[in-house]
Amino acid sequence: MKFKSFLAKPFAAYVVKQVKKSMQNAVPDQEAIFRDLLKTGANTQFGRDHHFDSVKTPEEYRQAVPLRDYEGFRPYIDMIKEGKHNILWKGVPMYFAKTSGTTSGIKYIPISKESMPNHFNSGRNAVFCNMAEIGSSNIFDGKMIFLSGSPELERIGGIPTGRLSGIVNHQIPSYLRTNQLPSYETNCIDDWETKLDRIVEETINRNMTLISGIPPWMQMYFDRLIERSGKKVGELFPDFSVLVHGGVNFEPYKAKLFESIGRKIAAIETYPASEGFFAFQDSQEAEGLLLNTNSGIYFEFVPAEEIFLPNPKRIGLQDVKVGQNYAIIINSNAGLWSYNIGDTVKFVSTDPYRIVVSGRIKHFISAFGEHVIGEEVEYSLMKAATEAGVHITEFTVAPMISQDKGKSYHEWLIEFDNRPEDISAFAEQVNANLRKKNIYYDDLITGNILLPLRITPVRKNGFIDYMKSIGKLGGQNKVPRLSNDRALADALTPWKEEF
Template identity: 70%
Template sequence: MKIKSFFAKPFALYIYKQVRKSMLTAAADQEHIFQSLIKTGLKTEFGKEHHFEKIKTHEDFVNNVPIREYEDFKKYIEKIKQGKHNILWKGIPIYLAKTSGTTSGIKYIPITKDSIDNHIDTARNALLCYMARSGNSQFSNGKMIFLSGSPELERVGGIPTGRLSGIVNHHIPKYLRTNQMPSFETNCIEDWEEKLNKIVEETVNERMTLISGIPPWVQMYFDALVEKTGKKIKDIFPEFSVMVQGGVNFEPYKAKLLETIGKPIDTIELFPASEGFFAFQDNYKEEGMLLNTDSGIFFEFVPASEVFNKNPTRLTLTDVKLNENYVLIVSNNAGLWAYNIGDTVKFISLNPYRIVVTGRIKHFISAFGEHVIGEEVEGALLKAAENENIKIIEFTVAPKISQDDNKSYHEWYIEFENLPHNLKQFAHDIDENLRKKNIYYDDLIKGNILQPLKIIPVQKNGFISYMRSVGKLGGQNKVPRLSNDRIIADQLQHWAKKPATETITNS
């Protein structure tokens, strides 16, 4: 046994026991965090404006602090960027995490001395819980990679600023530095394809044991390795034993990734964001991620059906129910207050509190009142794909609104690894699955207001080409599953296998 895995095992068991204890005190921990956040926030500009001195209960908080999105925080962020102190949190942030917003352009999310541990420790805890439960400590002796953004930071208002993954890179413990891949120089390359080629060069002959990243970019890395060597990943990296992933739902990518690897492999799902590390898979054998209830974040949950209401219901942890979609609202020790991160989650366990991410609240189709969400389209597609052993590389869905009555429909752009034998039947199966999941969509089909969905097969690497064309190839970028407009769909026409007139339908 190597020295790192030898010492990692007892530490993993210690952390795992601490995580298990926190499961039992989740509600009490949330109340403690809430009170602590309010106490610190009292002395900030935000706290004074929102009468934190009057806030004693969650009800007081709801009455004084409305739910906000990034646009509503911009005036405070601008003051922070000007070097002003005590705006959203005490002092000034130690970092600004730079992230792309669909409506706000570049967003700058504060990370403070108090909140940085949430990002670092949660990633550590996820790996140590896996180690404790699986008994696999040997991966800590090999090389590990996280396909991430550049660790080079700029300064905005004197504050180090960059992608979250780049910021976190600076906090990797020294004892893991020798295990980390790729090199710092390679990680700093901005062009994704150039960076990917260098990563392949640096790792192809290494003892890779852990690989982490957003699934579509991990697949791209694997494809490049296979192209270079002509081998399955299991033969290139025989000691590769665990894959860590997050950022998007893993299931649509799972079959293709596992086929490329060539053997079953343990996977760990994470739910990180610039606004906080919200959850992680504490049990690699069970679905769902443990909500991070004792890490400086106070959670609220808004029923998804109410998110656009002026005064939606705001639930605390003790009020949530199983299998209902909630929009996640966070307040944290970086100075975000009742912040709508835009993700929807569903509890699949209340003891302990485990969630699955079901989509983005802004990513839906409701051009005709159907309000189809990401969880529904992914489920409908995956069920059809599993029945025929079809592997999906990537997909997105948009409405096709016709000026003629009874001619509108949902248009699915799908890049297949292997085409179905009968595309017409495959489209029909997806449509039937979706109708079972969404009664509004079903009613619109029955009423001839919508035509059954249509599939446009996308050329090989079509989505990669699209992402390259819009400057979002690699890093933490991902293709939205659903859009209410046709911006993505119209651009994907350039990589369609057939003209729209030859689209495969289910009718």
């Protein structure tokens, strides 16, 4: 055992102890964070605009501060970009995390000195908690990789600005720098395929022990490794023992990723975003992700069905219920106040508080009143795929709207790793699964308002080629699972297959 692995064991024990303490004190910790945020926020422009000095309770706060998305924060962000201080948080942000929004264009999310530990330590805690559970610390004996965006930063209003993954890259402590791959120069390459080839060159003959990234881009990396070496990834890297993933639901990619590895290894799920690191998998045995209740973020939750109402119900952690879909709202020590990040979550446990990410508020299909969400779509497809022994590479769903009654349907555009022998029968099974999962969809089928769903195969690498065509290949870019219009489905026309 090398020196770093030897030291990692007692540090992992320390991390586990701190995480368990946070589990037990989740509600008091949230109350303390709420008070601390208000105290600092009272001396900001936002705090003065919303009378923080007279707010004492969460109920008063909810009356004073309405829910906002990025557009609601844009005037304050613009003031920060103009060089003004003490706008959303004390001083100016340490960084801007630059991210793309579907309606807001480029977004500039503030990261403060106080919020930076949330972004870095949460991922660290996830690894150490799982490492302590499985009893292995040898990941520190080899090389680690995070398939991320470029670490190169520009300056906006004098503030260093870039992709979150690139920003976090600058915060990696010196003792881990020697474990990190790829090289800084390779990480700075913009073209994803060129970058991927360089990553393969730099890693194919190294002792890789931990690999992290968004599942579809990890799969591309694995495919290139197998193509170059003729070996499964687990054979190529005998000490590869931890896969860290996040950004999208793991289930559609899980089977193919493990098939590419060739053996079972620990998989750790994380829930990071530019706005904060919200939850992480702390155990290989427990369901769901542990909510980050003691990391500078005060959480509010809105029942998902109320999120678009003028005055939706907003509750704190102590009032959430297992099984209910909530829009997750954050208040952070980066200066985000009652910020709607656009995700929905469902609690699978309240002792401790563990969640699963159930979808995106804007990513649903309700062109006919069916209210189908991502969680239902993914369950229906993956259940059918598992039973049929089929592996899914990527997919998206869109409505096909007809003016004639009983002629409309959902089109599922799916790229199969191995296509079902009978796609029509496979579609029938997916349709049956969705009908059981969503009563509104079932009613529309029963009432002959909708035809059963139809599957359109997408040719191999079709989604990759589409993402390349719009300049969004690699990094943190993701294919939307659900749409209420035909924009994405029609854009994929050149890559569709007939069957």
